[in-house]
Amino acid sequence: MPKRTDIAKVLIIGSGPIVIGQACEFDYSGTQACKALRRLGYDVTLVNSNPATIMTDPVMADATYIEPLTVPSLEQIIKASRPDALLPNLGGQTALNLSMQLDEKGILAAHDVQMIGITRDVIERGEDRETFKRVMAQIGVDTPASKTVTTVEDALDFAAQVGYPIVVRPAYTMGGTGGGFVDDEDEMRIVAARGIQASPIDQILVEESILGWQELEVEVIRDAKNQMISVCFIENVDPVGVHTGDSFCTAPMLTIDQTLQDRLEEIAHRIVSEVGVIGGTNVQLAHDPKSGRVVVIEINPRTSRSSALASKATGLPIAMVSTLLAAGLTLDEIPYWRDGSLEKYTPSGDYVVAKVARWAFEKFPAARDELGTQMRAVGEVMSIAKTYQEALGKATRSLENGRDGLGDVPKLRRLDQDALIKACITPSSDRQYVLYEALRRGISPTVLAELTAIDVWFLEQMAQVVAAEEAVVQFAGALGDLPDDTLRNAKEAGLSDAYLADLLGVSEAELRDARRAAGIMHRYEAIPVSGVEDAEYYYSTYTREPEDGSGSTLDLDGKAPRVMVLGGGPNRIGQGIEFDYCCVHAAYTLRDAGYETIMVNCNPETVSTDYDTADRLYFEPLTVEDVLAIVEREKPEGVVCQFGGQTPLNIAQQLKDAGVPIIGTSPETIDLAEDRDLFRAMMDRLEIPMPQADMVVTTAEALDAAARIGYPVIVRPNYVLGGRGMEIIHDDDNLRRYMDAAEGGSPILIDQFLENALECEADALSDGVEAFVPAVLEHVEYAGIHSGDSAAMIPSVTIPAEHLATIKDYTRRIAVELGVVGLINVQYAISGGVVYVLEANPRASRTVPLVSKVCDVNMASLATRLMLGESLESLNLKEKNVPYFGAKESVFPFNMFPEVDPVLGPEMRSTGEVLGLSTLPGLAFFKSEEAAQAKLPTSGAALITVAQRDRVDDGPGSSGDNLLAAASSLRANGFKLLATEGTATYLQEHGIPAEVLRKVHEGSSNVVDAIQEGRAQLVINSPAGSDAEYDDSIIRKAAIRAKVPYVTTTAEAHMAALGIAEYLRGSETVRSLQEWHATIS
Secondary structure: OOOOOOOOEEEEEOOOOOEOOEOOHHHHHHHHHHHHHHHOOOEEEEEEOOOOOOOOOOOOOOEEEEOOOOHHHHHHHHHHHOOOEEEOOOOHHHHHHHHHHHHHOOHHHHOOOEEOOOOHHHHHHHHOHHHHHHHHHHOOOOOOOEEEEOOHHHHHHHHHHHOOOEEEEEOOOOOOOOOEEEOOHHHHHHHHHHHHHHOOOOOEEEEEOOOOOEEEEEEEEEOOOOOEEEEEEEEEOOOOOOOOOOOOEEEOOOOOOHHHHHHHHHHHHHHHHHHOOOEEEEEEEEEOOOOOOEEEEEEEOOOOHHHHHHHHHHOOOHHHHHHHHHOOOOHHHOEEOOOEEHHHOOOOOOOEEEEEEEOOHHHOOOOOOOOOOOOOOOEEEEEEEOOHHHHHHHHHHHOOOOOOOOOOOHHHHOOOHHHHHHHHHOOOOOHHHHHHHHHHOOOOHHHHHHHHOOOHHHHHHHHHHHHHHHHHHOOOOOHHHOOHHHHHHHHHOOOOHHHHHHHHOOOHHHHHHHHHHOOOOOEEEEEEOOOOOOOEEEEEEOOOOOOOOOOOOOOOOOOOOEEEEEOOOOOEOOEOHHHHHHHHHHHHHHHHOOOEEEEEEOOOOOOOOOOOOOOEEEEOOOOHHHHHHHHHHHOOOEEEOOOOOHHHHHHHHHHHHOOOOEEOOOHHHHHHHHOHHHHHHHHHHHOOOOOOEEEEOOHHHHHHHHHHHOOOEEEEEOOOOOOOOOEEEOOHHHHHHHHHHOOOOOOEEEEEOOOOOEEEEEEEEEEOOOEEOOOEEEEEEEOOOOOOOOOEEEOOOOOOHHHHHHHHHHHHHHHHHHOOEEEEEEEEEEEOOEEEEEEEEOOOOOOHHHHHHHHOOOHHHHHHHHHOOOOHHHHOOOOOOOOOEEEEEEEOOHHHOOOOOOOOOOOOOOOEEEEEEEOOHHHHHHHHHHHOOOOOOOOOEEEEEOOHHHHOOOOOOOHHHHHHHHHHHHHHOOOEEEEOHHHHHHHHHOOOOOEEOEOHHHOOOEHHHHHHOOOOOEEEEOOOOOOOOOOOHHHHHHHHHOOOOEEOOHHHHHHHHHHHHHHHOOOOOOOOHHHHHHOOO
């Protein structure tokens, strides 16, 4: 079937901000869809609220709308852009749910928009728990005994009939949000209520527990002819009970025999055919090894996290193929490298893929590190190798968690046997490391299999890795005596150079030299890409060359000069998709400049690991060992390290020391900026003010420094990204606590904390001679909240012109003094009329995509050109007048960590961000809150309860002044004000009446009751701090549970009140990013 000619313009809905359960895999799938549709000749309208993505670049679609992902917003966009069709299944659960709502409300029919690929009926059959259960019964597919309910009482009744444990699955959600296993009636009341609240249709499925069964996935593609292929068979190493997004996974299935795989495939195809999806579908099944029973858990009638994994694991770009099928093509019209056309596809390849999740429990100390049916991971890595052992080792060293191997966890060695066994039983982020330690202690694979329900084969494989390690340890301190065969066995078992060097007591360079001398080298194999002509990507292995010589070879003769780009590794808090955006633009720009591009990354969710982003892709860990091997193979002109966040910077100096040419800013410059003493000396030389600071190691030194500087101080370890370990300290006792918890011997930075200072930042382009600053971002929150978490306005709103000029001057001078070639980000605080420099980061920052899209300046592309030798002057960049505002708001995972106080500080906690655009700053902020799913109310009551320090009016911009301005504006716009006694007294003293509510500890009819009973539509609550007699986090937690928008600073309260006022005066019509850019002069 040829492509459809009855449609000309297609609407794609993105997935919105990066959140737990829905991450950058949808940037990858959305970008593929845009490219595929435009290659077919269709116009593309894209809607997404996430500014950090490649897909929201104006070059990816004909019209790009960065707008809140809501039905009213989408209706306006449909009216403005007039699409003929909607492709609903490439933007995750968000796009699927919105597509359903647009259809249910008659909006699609009213504007003659048809869904392609899947329809509303298909979505209901796949997503509605009751409908799915009925369809499965009709086609004879077994499901766990279950019942769909909409009340807690009905859930309790079903559990009483079936018996505990019971699993709760909310409808139309992602990442297991709101669900979980329950063991008794009390837990059921909590989890059922949470699940009903999480479901957009207030529906949960309560079903019999299949805890401990094998969890297996089949990724299926179906076309309009009902032709189906099984793209990938994925085995979850962790059994049912751990969400698939958190589970260790392998492809292909390694412990499942062919008979069972055939059965799983037949069931999956039967389901997909009946549901009627055109495109990709993920089918999740469970198998009981004892009885042989197979049940279907659920399906995702859309591209998913597993789709991205399956695509990268097999070389079949599922999102691209799904888009082609939605446009009318069939599988027999799409090329397949092996057998001609894609309907003949079968999974192939004698390699093993391993996926390991990346968590962020360290960012939430109060969170319980336990894994269950509600996803907790913020990212993942994928490794490709010849064996499971090697894949396990490569995945482990890809995580960038400070561990070089599974045995590199000193705290586990201190556990006694009982504690270790308990840790094995309870799934956690450390589970694979715990199992490794248990095997090292002599606990048998059979015993561990009984404790964990993990197949014994995986544990036996891990035991062989332990044996390979123990064979090496015998030669500790005697590298020269280590037999070549012992070293080769360790490398084939997946043990890294860094880990082996540590075991032997030598440097990694010495170990590497010994390995090379023994002839133990990386070799590479290719994975062909299906669905396109002549494309492949590469992975390494230490296994021996096959006798038939089938390994990958590379002929560099006559090829263009090559440049390698190092990616950002796994997505995590502090380093997310914005760095992938920069890497992708670097690859595009290098290609345009005539270079062959080489991409190295290990993240299966990203555009950078798409088959066509670079000329050659290496799916490899970003370690010195693995990158050096690729450098030796490719012999590039240079390596780009400054776009992948901290990941490549951590190894840049070692690469340079090994003779690798680094393009752009030198590693020495980056180290200088990170070294606080050297950087301060430079600032003193330039006569640029910085807050007082000191670097200390001991508690005594810290107390002396704090006495000199004066409290409050901000403390943090040296060399961190995302504010890891940062804390604001107000007294000696808390400083002692912090220093006692810090690892001994590591330098700690102590800085003067500028209370109530206005914080801002500037990104700049530099060629080492001059620098260009496109805009200054003004943070909404006060200094002390991490820049990645603070809402921000661009261009700035309240910073005086003379301070803006100072900021741009300081940024230029710092960039030139450092000799930056490429990008630099400088953070500032303005206090008492003085502009202070807080820090400088001579690399890509997380704000680069934001500045690029608001100001229409592609900073990553321009920086790449500077790194290739062009001058800033030749780029002819001019300051522009941007006649509108962009408001960035961060998105947080507090709903996934209900035990954590949702308050912000110097350590970054956000997983993603959104952007609101408007000619009015308040309205831009209002739209950003709506995009972050924290829509501000336009009527009702505002509950205000703030700390004593926020009730002091020190003039314009002070905390107390902002509170008064917010309260006055809210009251003027018809809001009733509720407040606790101290706050109410402060407001009343300034002529603003408020109804007094009790604090939580003062009895009933208190602030939490008001939230739970729906009497407060907005909560303004700043933390009382360590001096508070009672815990006030319960107020913020109650707001999250009740889905009431809340703010925790008076600065944000002021901006929220302004946004509400501007919204009530009348909203603007939607504009595409291209239309916004046309207004810039």
